[in-house]
Amino acid sequence: MISHFLLLVLFAFLVSIVFAVLMRDEPRQQMRTAGLMFAGFVATAVVFGWLMYPLPL
């Protein structure tokens, strides 16, 4: 069974790479931007996941 969280992490990883390469020219800056963006994506998803936890569906 495929983990939803794993798919989220994979999606965040790939999207942050593309955005970082679009935004920066130096490989070092690209890696830094991609890392920050990836961490931001995953952290935001986890925080929103917990915020929505008490909501009824």
Add this chain to the structure above:
Amino acid sequence: MRYDRPQMATKTTTADSARASADPGTLTLVCLLAWAIPGAAHVWLGRRQKGAVFFIVLGLMFSIGLALHGRIFPFEFSEPLVALAALADIGVGVPWMLARVAGAGAGLVTATTYEYGNTFLIVAGLLNFLVILDAFDIAMGRK
């Protein structure tokens, strides 16, 4: 001040060479190439590292989308959201055509990963639109 002139000359030469390649025909070709094969226009414009990354990552995203039973949406203008998703799907270029020809991307609504697959497919296309704009800017000498 004596050193200003050579520096100015170098900058002007670079900008001129970029603008020289920015005629409408070349720009159209750059955009078409960038659309058809993600990253190809960047390689053509000398940004090999960027081109390779776009080619690998966008190709991978599209493949993952298909593997997750995502759907390549048809153009149904009676349903605006489906038409917009179809427009996003088409953004990835040749992989989209190949998938259509091969009959892939039918989508399996009952699959748990159906929506994830759609997301990967749609976002791959949308990101390639940004890559096209980036290639356009490079060809115009703005970057």
